[in-house]
Amino acid sequence: MLKISVSKSFNGKKIIEKAEFRAEKGDFVCIVGESGSGKTTLLRMVAGLESYEGEITFRGEKIDRKSIGFVFQDDRLLPWRTALENVLFGLELRGEEESISKARKVLELVGLKGFEDHYPSQLSGGQRQRVGIARALAIDPEILLMDEPFASLDELTREKMQEELNQIWNREKKTVLFVTHSIDEAIFLGTKVVVLTGIPSKVRGVIDISLKKRIRTSDEFIEYKKRVFELLSPQSMF
Amino acid sequence: MRLLKVYGLITLIVVWYLSSFIIFLPAPHSVALKFALLLFNAEPVLGKSLLEHSISSIIRVLSGCLIAFLIAIPLGIISGWSEKLDDFFSAIIEVFRPVPPLAWIPLAYIIFAGFYSPVQIAQVFIVFIGAFFPCLLSVREFAKSVDRGLIEMAKAFGADDEDILEKVIVPSSLPGILSGVRIGLGVGWMTIVAAEMLASSGTGLGYFIMVMYEVGGRTEEIITGIIAIGIIGYLMNEIVLRVEKKLLRWR
Ligand SMILES: Nc1ncnc2c1ncn2[C@@H]1O[C@H](COP(=O)(O)OP(=O)(O)OP(=O)(O)O)[C@@H](O)[C@H]1O
Ligand SMILES: [Mg+2]
Numbered sequence: 230m231l232k233i234s235v236s237k238s239f240n241g242k243k244i245i246e247k248a249e250f251r252a253e254k255g256d257f258v259c260i261v262g263e264s265g266s267g268k269t270t271l272l273r274m275v276a277g278l279e280s281y282e283g284e285i286t287f288r289g290e291k292i293d294r295k296s297i298g299f300v301f302q303d304d305r306l307l308p309w310r311t312a313l314e315n316v317l318f319g320l321e322l323r324g325e326e327e328s329i330s331k332a333r334k335v336l337e338l339v340g341l342k343g344f345e346d347h348y349p350s351q352l353s354g355g356q357r358q359r360v361g362i363a364r365a366l367a368i369d370p371e372i373l374l375m376d377e378p379f380a381s382l383d384e385l386t387r388e389k390m391q392e393e394l395n396q397i398w399n400r401e402k403k404t405v406l407f408v409t410h411s412i413d414e415a416i417f418l419g420t421k422v423v424v425l426t427g428i429p430s431k432v433r434g435v436i437d438i439s440l441k442k443r444i445r446t447s448d449e450f451i452e453y454k455k456r457v458f459e460l461l462s463p464q465s466m467f
Numbered sequence: 468m469r470l471l472k473v474y475g476l477i478t479l480i481v482v483w484y485l486s487s488f489i490i491f492l493p494a495p496h497s498v499a500l501k502f503a504l505l506l507f508n509a510e511p512v513l514g515k516s517l518l519e520h521s522i523s524s525i526i527r528v529l530s531g532c533l534i535a536f537l538i539a540i541p542l543g544i545i546s547g548w549s550e551k552l553d554d555f556f557s558a559i560i561e562v563f564r565p566v567p568p569l570a571w572i573p574l575a576y577i578i579f580a581g582f583y584s585p586v587q588i589a590q591v592f593i594v595f596i597g598a599f600f601p602c603l604l605s606v607r608e609f610a611k612s613v614d615r616g617l618i619e620m621a622k623a624f625g626a627d628d629e630d631i632l633e634k635v636i637v638p639s640s641l642p643g644i645l646s647g648v649r650i651g652l653g654v655g656w657m658t659i660v661a662a663e664m665l666a667s668s669g670t671g672l673g674y675f676i677m678v679m680y681e682v683g684g685r686t687e688e689i690i691t692g693i694i695a696i697g698i699i700g701y702l703m704n705e706i707v708l709r710v711e712k713k714l715l716r717w718r
Contacts, residue, residue: 276623295625305620309638309717318634319624348717368624 230254231372231404235283236429237270243429244270247283250423250435255402259415261457262425268408269302271425272374275406287372295323298370300378302408304357306349312336312360313345319368328367335363338393340386355382359390366397373405379414391417395443412461416453417443424460434460493687501687502694512682515670517695523670524659525699527587531594532648532655539603539651540644547610548636560603568597568658572665590662590671597658598651605650609643610636642715649707656700672696 231252237245245267252258260268273279276299277292285292298319306315316332325331336345339359349357358381365373379387395418398405409415415422419438426433436456440449480495487494493501505517513520546553575589582588613636621631663673672692679688 278619278623294623297623297625299620299623301616301620303616305616307617307635307638309641309715311717318621321634322621322625322630350717364624 230288231256231275231406232284232286233271233275235271235274235281235285237267237274237279237281245425246427246429246431248425248430248432250421250432252404252406252421254404256421257398257405257407257419258421258423259419260406260408260423260425261410261412261415261461262430263461264410266425266427266430268425269376272299272376272406272408275372276374292372296371298365298368298373300358300361300365300373300375302376302380304349304354304361306357306360306364308349311346311348312341312352312356312363315349315360316363316367319364323368332363332367335367336360338366338397339363340389340393355386358382362390362394369401371404373403375405375407377408377410380410387414394418412454412457413445415457416440416450417445422453422457424457426461426463436460491686493690498687498690498694502691505688505691510675510688513670513675513678515675517672517675517691520670520672520675520692521695521699523668524663524672527590527671528594528652528655528659531591531659532598532652534591535595535598535651535655536602536648539599539647540606543603543606543643543647544610544632544636544640547607547613547640548632553607553611560600564600564604568593568654569661571596572662575662576666586666586668589666590659590668593662594655594659598655601654602647602651605647606640606643609640613639642711642718645707645711645714649704649711652703652707653700656696656703660696672699 233251234247234249235245236243236247248267248271250258260271262268270279274281275285275292276297277294287293287296307318310318313329313332313336316336317329320328320332333345336342339362341356341359341363344352344356347356349360352360358378362375362378365375379390382390391414398418407415407418409418416438422436422438424433424436425431436453438453440447440453444450483492483495486492502517507516507518509516509519542556546556571593572589575592576586579585579589579592617635617639618631621635626634659671660673660676663671664677668674672695676689676692679685679692
């Protein structure tokens with residue numbers, strides 16, 4: 230179980246005020262909130278890239294970096310490495326150099342078969358983002374942190390990637406923290422939606438999602454959308 | 468593009484030819500003949516061919532540059548990485564950087580006077596000075612501008628300092644290393660020719676030109692030497708550019 234209970238200030242200015250939630254093993258937690266509400270900061274704290282007040286534990290212990298896969302909001306690929314070599318990055322650090330076939334498989338999974346030898350400068354924004362996702366998936370992390378990974382994709386590719394991610398997650402039951410601006414995406418993918426609002430931001434509510442069917446136009450889907458939307462909108466703050 | 472370069476060269480030769488009627492300058496064809504003759508055959512005063520002089524100069528430059536690069540590249544990466552070390556080194560660098568390498572020549576000949584083959588050692592030292600600073604500055608600049616986001620990415624994937632150095636900082640400084648090598652070789656090459664003019668080293672293109680001047684203004688030989696210097700400088704630059712192109716395909 231991943232337990233989060235943190236506050237964060239930058240230069241004395243509070244950004245996050247005691248944000249609290251937890252994720253069971255296999256939970257897919259989607260974090261929504263307006264721009265600047267500290268979503269990226271929250272993931273960075275979980276990854277150990279940012280200091281914080283409070284506690285973040287995984288199975289009761291401090292998180293080991295090696296158990297984390299991070300997909301950044303910007304792709305952060307090494308420009309001198311090909312797509313395949315970028316995917317190998319995390320594997321090399323774990324001494325799994327021989328796993329080229331694994332890297333190839335993950336690249337295929339994100340729809341980049343045939344692009345193994347392309348450098349980032351030869352890929353589109355969406356393709357680069359997918360290499361970033363493949364890099365995180367390749368190391369088979371226990372916790373997968375994803376910061377708006379599909380923001381730069383077109384509608385069609387995005388839905389395809391959501392489908393893929395959902396299948397991967399169904400298969401491997403990783404614990405995922407997934408930041409998104411899209412309520413639709415959050416409900417489609419998540420088992421939980423965490424809503425951050427206010428300045429400094431707090432957890433406004435956590436909605437458990439259990440869809441009978443993953444169909445975006447179904448009544449239950451629209452009902453969830455309304456609930457998330459209500460939590461996000463300031464009118465309901467009376 | 469190619470064609471324009473050819474036109475440029477032709478223009479140069481025409482202008483040279485015309486000037487040879489007006490000022491004291493040998494015509495292109497007689498220099499060309501001299502060049503062809505001296506390339507492999509010994510020139511009588513010094514008893515060495517142009518090729519032999521070239522090789523001596525090249526060896527001095529490569530030794531001086533090699534030592535310079537071996538120190539400048541790691542130092543540039545370290546001071547690009549750590550601000551504290553950069554502060555420590557920057558005062559030293561800033562003082563010596565503006566001093567033209569040629570200003571070191573007299574001092575070098577004195578310092579190394581007691582050594583075995585002092586002239587050669589002094590010359591290698593001067594090349595070292597000439598190549599060191601441009602290389603250091605180029606590497607440092609690139610090492611400094613390493614994308615912090617990439618370092619962070621590496622950390623998030625569990626990289627330790629050594630991994631970050633090897634897998635992020637060095638490759639991302641590679642363009643700076645290569646251009647540092649290229650600039651360093653260029654400056655080193657200019658420096659050696661000047662250094663050879665100031666002391667009798669027996670061989671070397673700079674020495675050859677100086678002696679040809681001293682024995683009575685042999686302009687054909689002097690221009691032959693100048694052309695050799697130009698060609699070798701051009702080739703060194705071109706070779707490193709090719710390597711750059713190959714290693715930096717990702718750009
Ligand atoms: N290193 C930093 N120093 C100072 N302030 C920072 C720093 N990093 C983030 N902040 C501030 O913290 C707040 C939250 O930033 P963060 O990037 O986490 O927002 P976000 O929710 O991810 O926004 P977006 O949806 O636009 O990506 C912002 O107000 C930002 O200005
Ligand atoms: Mg963000």
